[in-house]
Amino acid sequence: MIKVGDKIPLELGGYAEVKAVLGSGGQGTVYRALYRDKEYALKMYFTNKLKRPELFRENLAALADGSMECGYFVMPLLLTENTKDGFGFLMDLIPEGYAPFSDILNARVRFSGLYSIVNAAIRITMAFRELHNSGKSYQDLNDGGFFIRPSDGDIRICDCDNIAPYGEHLGIAGKPGYMAPEIVRGEKAPDKLTDRYSLAVLLFRLLLRGDPLEGGRVLKSVCLTEEAERRHYGFEPMFVYDPEDDSNRPVRGVHNNIIKFWRIMPDYIRDAFTHSFTVGLHQPEKRLIEKQWLDLLIRLRNDICACSCGAQSFRQSFESDDAGKLICPCGTHFAPPLQLTDGRTRVLLSDGTKLFGEDLSVTAEVVRNKLNPSLWGLKNHTAEEWGCTLPNGQDKPVPAGSAAPIFVGTKIVMNGISFEISESAE
Numbered sequence: 261m262i263k264v265g266d267k268i269p270l271e272l273g274g275y276a277e278v279k280a281v282l283g284s285g286g287q288g289t290v291y292r293a294l295y296r297d298k299e300y301a302l303k304m305y306f307t308n309k310l311k312r313p314e315l316f317r318e319n320l321a322a323l324a325d326g327s328m329e330c331g332y333f334v335m336p337l338l339l340t341e342n343t344k345d346g347f348g349f350l351m352d353l354i355p356e357g358y359a360p361f362s363d364i365l366n367a368r369v370r371f372s373g374l375y376s377i378v379n380a381a382i383r384i385t386m387a388f389r390e391l392h393n394s395g396k397s398y399q400d401l402n403d404g405g406f407f408i409r410p411s412d413g414d415i416r417i418c419d420c421d422n423i424a425p426y427g428e429h430l431g432i433a434g435k436p437g438y439m440a441p442e443i444v445r446g447e448k449a450p451d452k453l454t455d456r457y458s459l460a461v462l463l464f465r466l467l468l469r470g471d472p473l474e475g476g477r478v479l480k481s482v483c484l485t486e487e488a489e490r491r492h493y494g495f496e497p498m499f500v501y502d503p504e505d506d507s508n509r510p511v512r513g514v515h516n517n518i519i520k521f522w523r524i525m526p527d528y529i530r531d532a533f534t535h536s537f538t539v540g541l542h543q544p545e546k547r548l549i550e551k552q553w554l555d556l557l558i559r560l561r562n563d564i565c566a567c568s569c570g571a572q573s574f575r576q577s578f579e580s581d582d583a584g585k586l587i588c589p590c591g592t593h594f595a596p597p598l599q600l601t602d603g604r605t606r607v608l609l610s611d612g613t614k615l616f617g618e619d620l621s622v623t624a625e626v627v628r629n630k631l632n633p634s635l636w637g638l639k640n641h642t643a644e645e646w647g648c649t650l651p652n653g654q655d656k657p658v659p660a661g662s663a664a665p666i667f668v669g670t671k672i673v674m675n676g677i678s679f680e681i682s683e684s685a686e
């Protein structure tokens with residue numbers, strides 16, 4: 261038994277001093293530990309619970325090579341020696357301010373706004389893309405493995421010790437709601453295609469706060485026995501919004517989140533989930549790839565639209581009045597936002613709109629002129645000067661920290677790409 265104060269020797273020399281227990285699970289216990297004056301998390305396995313401890317250890321050593329670059333994965337850093345209490349590894353602690361995904365799902369923790377939610381979805385998708393590009397799969401997906409910072413949607417992915425190259429199955433069962441049906445049925449080991457199913461589940465749960473396969477039909481099972489779970493998630497899976505079959509629709513009073521959020525999702529997001537949980541349930545090779553999700557999620561972020569009262573929703577979810585103005589639930593009727601477009605993509609420019617770079621840092625923001633709040637500008641948060649041509653043809657470059665005036669016909673060159681401000685269609 262490991263106790264506080266124990267010193268666990270590390271493979272490459274030195275030791276980790278156990279400071280406190282952080283948590284215990286089926287595979288082992290995680291401690292807070294001190295190594296060379298810095299605090300880490302130390303995971304020690306119950307080696308008798310591992311099916312093939314040597315293979316497991318080999319896989320850990322391969323994961324600790326530092327090859328994942330996105331910073332979202334909390335990877336093993338250093339392995340311990342084999343001790344009489346088994347073996348384990350050191351990893352970074354989850355920084356302050358990150359909440360387990362399960363706390364977000366049960367509404368114990370709330371996001372700061374739609375940007376944080378959609379950016380969390382984008383980061384999760386980027387993390388999966390990097391994982392798959394390196395030939396590995398995640399295998400053990402569940403609510404407890406993800407931590408999200410609600411203020412900006414930054415993420416940390418834990419339980420990375422179960423990440424393995426395709427084709428290698430570490431014997432981790434995973435959680436039925438997240439596992440692809442073919443894994444639940446015991447037909448396949450986890451790979452890129454089964455991970456893609458799990459990614460769709462994760463995105464659905466994040467955006468709609470419910471389970472894509474749990475509707476009225478599942479509720480009829482009085483208690484969700486293992487056999488019933490296998491049926492609902494493996495042998496007879498049915499999407500709650502299957503267009504061909506309404507037998508598993510969400511139930512008011514039980515699945516209120518799904519009902520509420522499904523209504524505000526733009527069609528292209530509903531279509532992506534419908535595809536994922538109809539065709540994608542049965543034809544793994546037809547599941548959306550990460551790049552498709554990224555394009556859709558960036559489009560979703562660009563469609564965030566806010567009223568001056570601060571309420572945010574997606575553009576398509578606002579009702580319009582007879583004059584074509586959008587109606588906010590607060591009672592305000594406001595003109596549809598202008599858009600910034602490069603001809604291919606568009607961003608709506610409403611009160612407080614933010615633009616993000618590929619690293620998810622804010623590159624621009626809609627602000628109001630301090631002296632004349634009816635004048636709106638797009639503030640340059642990058643270090644580079646933007647080119648800008650006003651509607652009257654006058655050149656007016658926008659240095660870092662300044663704002664380009666938002667008028668129909670203003671042209672802005674950012675990062676070498678030319679944009680123009682125009683009226684937005686739907």
Ligand SMILES: [Zn+2]
Nearest residue numbers: 567569588590
């Ligand atoms: Zn409002």
